Each structure stands twice: as C-alpha cells, then as structure tokens.
Amino acid sequence: MFHRKHGVQGMSDSDDLFIREDPIFVNKELLEISHLPDEGRIVGRDEEIGQLANAVNPAIFGQSPSNVLIYGKTGTGKSLCAKYVSRRLVGTAEEEGVDAVFAYVDCAQDTTETQAVQTIASSVNTEETEIYIPDKGISTATYYKRLWRILDQKYDVTLIILDEIDKLEDDAILMQLSRAGEAGKVTDCKIGVMGISNKIKYKDRMDERVKSSLCEREFVFPPYNAGQLNEIMAARNDAFRNGVLEDAVIPRAAALAAREHGDARKAIDILRYAGEIAQAKGAETVREEFVVQARERAEVDRFRELIRGSTPHSRYVLQALTVLSLEHNPEGAYSDAADETDGFRTTRVYDVYEQICRQEGADTLSLRRVRDLLKEHAFLDILEQSRHSGGSAEGSYTEHTLLEDPEVVRDVLAETVS
Numbered sequence: 001m002f003h004r005k006h007g008v009q010g011m012s013d014s015d016d017l018f019i020r021e022d023p024i025f026v027n028k029e030l031l032e033i034s035h036l037p038d039e040g041r042i043v044g045r046d047e048e049i050g051q052l053a054n055a056v057n058p059a060i061f062g063q064s065p066s067n068v069l070i071y072g073k074t075g076t077g078k079s080l081c082a083k084y085v086s087r088r089l090v091g092t093a094e095e096e097g098v099d100a101v102f103a104y105v106d107c108a109q110d111t112t113e114t115q116a117v118q119t120i121a122s123s124v125n126t127e128e129t130e131i132y133i134p135d136k137g138i139s140t141a142t143y144y145k146r147l148w149r150i151l152d153q154k155y156d157v158t159l160i161i162l163d164e165i166d167k168l169e170d171d172a173i174l175m176q177l178s179r180a181g182e183a184g185k186v187t188d189c190k191i192g193v194m195g196i197s198n199k200i201k202y203k204d205r206m207d208e209r210v211k212s213s214l215c216e217r218e219f220v221f222p223p224y225n226a227g228q229l230n231e232i233m234a235a236r237n238d239a240f241r242n243g244v245l246e247d248a249v250i251p252r253a254a255a256l257a258a259r260e261h262g263d264a265r266k267a268i269d270i271l272r273y274a275g276e277i278a279q280a281k282g283a284e285t286v287r288e289e290f291v292v293q294a295r296e297r298a299e300v301d302r303f304r305e306l307i308r309g310s311t312p313h314s315r316y317v318l319q320a321l322t323v324l325s326l327e328h329n330p331e332g333a334y335s336d337a338a339d340e341t342d343g344f345r346t347t348r349v350y351d352v353y354e355q356i357c358r359q360e361g362a363d364t365l366s367l368r369r370v371r372d373l374l375k376e377h378a379f380l381d382i383l384e385q386s387r388h389s390g391g392s393a394e395g396s397y398t399e400h401t402l403l404e405d406p407e408v409v410r411d412v413l414a415e416t417v418s
C-alpha cells in the first residue's frame, strides 16, 4: 500500500521533495575557490601580472623563462596570477609556433619528491607520447626519466608552478628541475619554475645552489584593501540570481575581510556562505546580517587552510600559545579584540612547547627555530608580535598574542593531530 502511494506521488509532475531551481545561486561555480576567473574579473593585479609575464616572456620564443618566486599572504592572488599568466603564455607561444605547456603542483598535497614529479609528468603527458605514467609503483628516478622523455618529445617550453613550495619535504625536486638542462637530461625543452609561498623566510632554508637558480626574480603580492575586495566580489555577483543579493552584503563582507587580512579567498568564502545561509533559512534574499555568521565559518576554514600540511612543530608552537591563551582567558571569555588579551613571552611559549613535545614523544627544536616558527605565524596574522623594553636589567623581549579565536585554533589543531 505504502509503495503504491509513494510510487504515485513520485510520478506526479509536481514532486516537491526536491528543489528544482536554486532560489539563491544561478552560477555558484564563480564562488568556488578553484574557479579561475577571466581577465575582466581579476582585480588590482595588473602590475603583478605584467611583471610575471615579463619574467616568463622569453618562453614564447622557445627560450628559457626566468625562474620566479612569488611571496605574499594567503588569498592575495598568487596562485590565480601564476596560473593565469601561464595559461596566456601557452596560448601566445602556440601562436608563435612554440609548443608550451604548464603543470600545476599543490605541494601541500604532493609533499614528497616522488609525488611531485609524478604529478608533473602525468599532467604534461599526452597519449601521443605512448609513455605511461602510473599513479605509483615505479621509482622516483624512473618518473624523472619518463618526464624528461615527455618534455623532449613534445615541448619546447614547460612552466612548472609549485604552489606552497615550502611544504615540500626537501629541495630534491628543485635541484632536479633547475639542473635538468645543464645536466643534459632534457635537451630540447626549456623549463621554468614558478614557486609560490606564504612563508616570507622560505628562501633562507633553500640550498644555496637551488636558491641562486630558482630565485632569479621575486615578487611580493600585497594584501587587498576594502575597495579591491569589493570589486573582486562585485565581479562575481552574477553567481547569484538577479535581485537576490542585498546591496549592503558585498560592502560589509569587503570591510570585514579587509580589516582582518585583505584575503580575497576569505571574502569570496564569506559571500558564498552568506548565500548558503540564506538558502538554509529559506530566505528570499541574502541579507547583511548573514554576513556576520558567514564570516565566522570563513574564519574557521581560513585557519584550517593555513595550517594544512604544516609541520608538527609549527603546530606544537601554535598549540603552546593557544594553551596559554586559554588558561589566561578561560572558555567563553575570549573576545574578538586581540588587545584585550595579554601577550606571552617567547620563553613562556617555549616552556609549554617543550611540554607538548614531551607528550608527543618528539624532540624539541631550538629556541631560535621556535622563534622563527612564531614569526611565520605572525606573518600570516595568526598571531601578533610586539617588542617590549624590560628596562636595563632585563633587556628587550617579544610578546606573542594569538589573533585567532583560541577555541577555534584548539579545535582545528585537534582535528589535525597526526
């Protein structure tokens, strides 16, 4: 009986179990982070795009492009501009009769040399080469051999984008890529590397030889201001149905994102989440009040993304500061205003860090290394550092204040415990 009734209902032409038309979004892909906008939608990066293009320009004549390193805080358009310039370069080179290709590697995903070389080889390979690149099961050396053969056989120029290059376990692949030509492994194809990092000190860790060959040109992308974030979002407002997005939403989201980090990813996330909140509430329009809730969600996501693939010690250091912040400001007492919480001196953070290492059964890093890790977190606005003068007896010292909500940090760190 039930089946029959259900069947009849299912067959009627007005089954309202599913929503057939999204009432809020009409083209939601525009708000997906992986979406690569067209030129008209890239805002405030003309200069950076021009400089990058200039660095790789020789490639369109089949000559060696400069190797570049792009630095900047998260969400400043580094990956976007690198991919955009590479895509245009391949098109222009083709018009000039030069076979060009680019490969994109997310080094937070492909952290080992083998994974990275496999990704490059499989992304530039085509059926014509009749070379097989298995997902796994062959040695790193064999992946390289096959990669060099593909490059020689098919291309005049190859650009390799290594995003989050600092997440690579070591410099081995950089060494190989930078020396492929001179070592005679690849004779007919020029290789250019675009490294991307949000660790401003990354270069200091590089092997000297790799550094001199890979850092021919360096660019630093600044954070966006509210006006630019406004434009970036406005250029994608056709993700929403006509008339659904209330006028105050984008300016509010832009103001929030600019005040905190100038991060376009976060701004776009806020906009998408505000739409999803409207959907979930069955609201007819996306209202300004949804932006505040959306921001909280975007903040958690942003933090999760920031520490994705970070080293255990980088997380222990953060955990130490979080423990101190929570002790100082017990559950629920945290306020958004960072200046209401006191900072903690490096030595205090280090003491707690040592305890955490003991619990985790890990050896401790030196105080100097921990200081560097704290600096890296400060660059990404996870924490803030302030210098204090302790008087003649004490000398000056640094204090660290967590800028993220310590409860969010604690929860996200707990998810990623190895």
Ligand SMILES: Nc1ncnc2c1ncn2[C@@H]1O[C@H](COP(=O)(O)OP(=O)(O)OP(=O)(O)O)[C@@H](O)[C@H]1O
Pocket: 032, 033, 034, 035, 036, 037, 041, 042, 043, 044, 045, 072, 073, 074, 075, 076, 077, 078, 079, 080, 081, 197, 198, 232, 264, 265, 268
């Ligand atoms: N100038 C811009 N115009 C339009 N969209 C932008 C712009 N800059 C960034 N975006 C968008 O913001 C998001 C984040 O940008 P992107 O991934 O390039 O940042 P990133 O600097 O590489 O950050 P991360 O270091 O976290 O990887 C993407 O969806 C991108 O399309």
